[in-house]
Amino acid sequence: MQTQSSPKPDLLSDPISLTLRKMTIPMLFGMITLMLFNLVDTFFVSLLGTEPLAAISFTFPVTFTVISLAIGLSIGTSAVIAKALGSKNLDEARYDGVVALIVSALMVAVLAFIGYLAIDIIFGLLGASERLMPYIYDYMSVWFIGSVILITPMIGNAVLRASGDTKTPSIIMGFAGIVNAVLDPILIFGFGPVPALGIQGAAIASVIAWSSAVVLILYILIAQKQLLSLDAGQQTFFRAAKKILKIGFPAASANMLTPIAMAVMTALVARHGETAVAAFGVGSRIESIACLVVLALSMTLPPFISQNFGAQKLDRVQYAYKATLKFIMVWQFAIYVLLIATSHWLSRAFADDPHVIEVIKLFMWVLPLGYGIQGIIILTNSSFNALHQPMNALILSVIRLFIFYLPFAYVGSIVAGLEGLFVGAVIGNIFTACIAYRWFIKYLEKVNQQQSQECLV
Template sequence: MILGMIMLMSFGLIDTFFVSLLGTDALAAISFTFPVTFTLISLNIGLGIGASAVIGRLRGQKEFHEANETATASITVAVLLVGLLAVVGMLTIEPVFSLLGADETLMPLIKQYMLVWYASGVLLAIPMVGNSVLRASGDTKTPSMIMAVGGAINAALDPLLIFGFGPIPAMGIQGAAWATLIAWLIGAVWILRLLAVKRKLMLPRLLTPSELKQYSQRVMKIGFPAAGANMLTPIAGGVMTAIVATYGAEAVAAWGVGNRLESIASIVVLALSMSLPPFISHNVGANQIERVKTAYRNVLTFIVLWQLLVFVGMWLLSPFIAEVFAEEQIVSAQIVLFLSIVPLGYGLQGIIILTNSSLNAMHLPMGALWLSILRLFVFYVPIAYVCSLYFGLKGLFWGCVLANLLMACVSLIWFKRALTQTHALHQQQEA
């Protein structure tokens, strides 16, 4: 998982790099799109979590036909829901991005990019949920390969479509969106053939409406709260982008670069958030609570130490990184400021993310949803905003770190109580 995500995130960073060569306006425009694009991606992630939890249990119970039906239903529902959200998004580009703080100068660039990206978001639903089906069936290598190849295709097409080559016209920022669409079209065809034909992990046909309703209900019971929790992140990110926008387009450009670098810096956390839940769900099911406690404690200890090393590396390399991504001195200085402060909280953020994924593994998706609400709208946004009022952009960055510290403490207490309650419930059932 780490290898696959390194490849995918690295190519996403390359995407940002090529767009940055178009100038500060293009970089600011694509930075405004991150909260919106991640909203669609979050819906896919949530449905993937629901699919993985339900299909994994069905396969453990040897209910293979029902697992295949559920896999088909999961992918179908993802395409339908993401497609609906994409249509709404296309019709509301201007009002949504105006609320985020984009001005009239950036709006044409945002429209060019988002009209194509929304279509690619629908295609992305297929490999994302399909990869969850593979992981639920015990295969983590193939999903990593699909992620890596998709990212590689996107990165290879970026310079060709953005700047043009031979008969291929220069499409500017829209070229980046077309590169993404082509990459995930290939990924969608690949995963469907793999699941329906080669592995026979889903049905090679569409479900009837009654079948779709029957087999998608359990997936959505876990998937919707998980998706809601994930979708809160880009909503909060949109609010934060609007706050940052008050400091100018240069600040938004720096914020966008910082967020892309955060994805790279958090790869190990994200990989663990996909590998820890199956371990926890199996051991909770077997009432091996001490093993769950040990795994949870060891993983969190490791991630805090690891992310501290990541922070040191990003802090030392910040001038070089800023030089790569920014031509203007003011943007470069703000990237350095971001990298010298915000990554200090990534280990604490890892505690929150891993606690959330563990609660989903324990079939407590509403607990994970409430944790996300507390993190983003009680701690993260309010604290960062208040700090920015008193200390400017630097205060906003330190506010992000403080919010992660407070929320990490809440997450540890929450998980301990949830585990105690789950253990007590198991004892009652055994009695």
């Protein structure tokens, strides 16, 4: 057993709460800088005016669709490799990592190419006006091309997390976030010989930041950690790819439902004007920061669950799941109180238009109240994937978004306008969280009974 001071905890035997804390804290610090990608972009673009701010707000559902594919594939990568490591199959885990990098890059390249060709169609359907299309094209034409670069550090970090190492991914994410923050004002507004590129500069800054992360992650995986190997052993490329895609594709599909729902939400908000869309875009980026701990746990809890699942230690799985949910409910309520206290300052930091400011405040008073409930759904989804039950996670996402979240938001918008839309979304999450928790606990009980019967036989 490793000591408590070990930088890499033993996921199968170390104390559960301590292990999750040691994994999550470094991940959290890395994600803080990574999440500043969107927030920093939004802040500097907001200085260009309301129209560029509205344009970048329209891009979020689309960019998140590609990112969701990458996240889903990283989930599949982490679950497969962590289970192999839990079962003591190190060579299999190393080859799975190589296959995951190749397959993921190909899939993201195809999606990005389609998106690049269909920019006008996609954003026309989202409701973007002709005035905003030049801004959108400037940003997305660069972003789509560069998105292929994004997948490598995301998959590479999944390989590291599967082994229990969350410190190194946090350093890589933090490094990329800092590079982006430094380059944003230089490329957007110009500096010395560098011309002012406007909203396109924000996209270029992101691509350069991702490229620097690619070099760093490949060096660490190949030269330092030796977590990648071309030795297939008894596997074939297609067999390894099938294992990853069996979890990664449903996980990606579930993740990609979120930006689709966000696109519908953006279209609903667009009925209230471009200023409302601009405010909603700011609120969405504030949400990414407010839910940072949930997102960090959604990356650190699955490797813990997968390794213990592979070692048939379901008691540790259930304890970790329940303890994490209790913590996140308390934490997110504290975040809600903090957002209310700072809503006046935050709204004015991102907007000058009085109407935009008021909508940002409305967003912060209503939606963050349900972030703890939303955390239950996110963590249950990631836990299902960790147990190699991606279809359960996909079905849960469909239930959340298309049976509760969007319908409740739509009805709320009809009854009480923009405020009703936000309230309806929160109520929809409450219903889904109740279903998610009960479903997961029941599934664990079923697996535990099956393992007990196998032991008796």
